[in-house]
Amino acid sequence: xxxxxxxxxxxxxxxxxxxxxxxxxxxxxxxxxxxxxxxxxxxxxxxxxxxxxxxxxxxxxxxxxxxxxxxxxxxxxxxxxxxxxxxxxxxxxxxxxxxxxxxxxxxxxxxxxxxxx
Amino acid sequence: xxxxxxxxxxxxxxxxxxxxxxxxxxxxxxxxxxxxxxxxxxxxxxxxxxxxxxxxxxxxxxxxxxxxxxxxxxxxxxxxxxxxxxxxxxxxxxxxxxxxxxxxxxxxx
Numbered sequence: 001x002x003x004x005x006x007x008x009x010x011x012x013x014x015x016x017x018x019x020x021x022x023x024x025x026x027x028x029x030x031x032x033x034x035x036x037x038x039x040x041x042x043x044x045x046x047x048x049x050x051x052x053x054x055x056x057x058x059x060x061x062x063x064x065x066x067x068x069x070x071x072x073x074x075x076x077x078x079x080x081x082x083x084x085x086x087x088x089x090x091x092x093x094x095x096x097x098x099x100x101x102x103x104x105x106x107x108x109x110x111x112x113x114x115x116x117x
Numbered sequence: 118x119x120x121x122x123x124x125x126x127x128x129x130x131x132x133x134x135x136x137x138x139x140x141x142x143x144x145x146x147x148x149x150x151x152x153x154x155x156x157x158x159x160x161x162x163x164x165x166x167x168x169x170x171x172x173x174x175x176x177x178x179x180x181x182x183x184x185x186x187x188x189x190x191x192x193x194x195x196x197x198x199x200x201x202x203x204x205x206x207x208x209x210x211x212x213x214x215x216x217x218x219x220x221x222x223x224x225x226x
Contacts, residue, residue: 006160034213043205043218044161093160095214105151106207106214108160 003027004096006109013084013116021079021112023094029074030096034106035067038091050077084116119144121208123217131225136193138220140206143187149209150182150189154202155219161205165191196224 003026013019023033031052036044048069049057056069068080077096081088091113095106120143130136138152149168153161167173167180167189179192189208193200201224207214 032212036216044216046213046215049213091158105163105166108162111160113158 121217
């Protein structure tokens, strides 16, 4: 199956700093990637849709100035959590779907466990 | 708001039994449905997908879809302790997948 690589797998940062998370599709092109957040014992909540070459689409309630998304190429999307606070501590997961076929499954990165202290 | 509903469980079944996981969805126009398994602290991994009404079998797993009832289920035959995980139902929204909260399955030896 297709591979989506996410880095880092975990990060601890101080409150007020910024953290960048990378998501790469390794063996297919993804014009669209998705960023989810998952709190303990909760479901995956879609934060935003990352579109190659254009602005990301954010879900209601997600601050676009806090969660900066850049999709500069067909294989790379980045999520930057700016001015992180303890309440931003969560499991962040990216996913991508092949853009050359329809109705395909989403492939997930390994996830990034963010802890803000 | 497009809803995907699952019973959170935990669902406990003995080893060797059949585990039945259920999911309902609100968007009648949905066409694609997915079952993912997620172990604690890990990303979801795809188990099966189903597009057509009826049953689809893959090894010990059977997905069942009833679009008229807006209902999709996953059966796990001969359940093993290694099947203990959270099972997420996902419905295609047209671009992203909408996930249910997941059902926690515990298979006891």
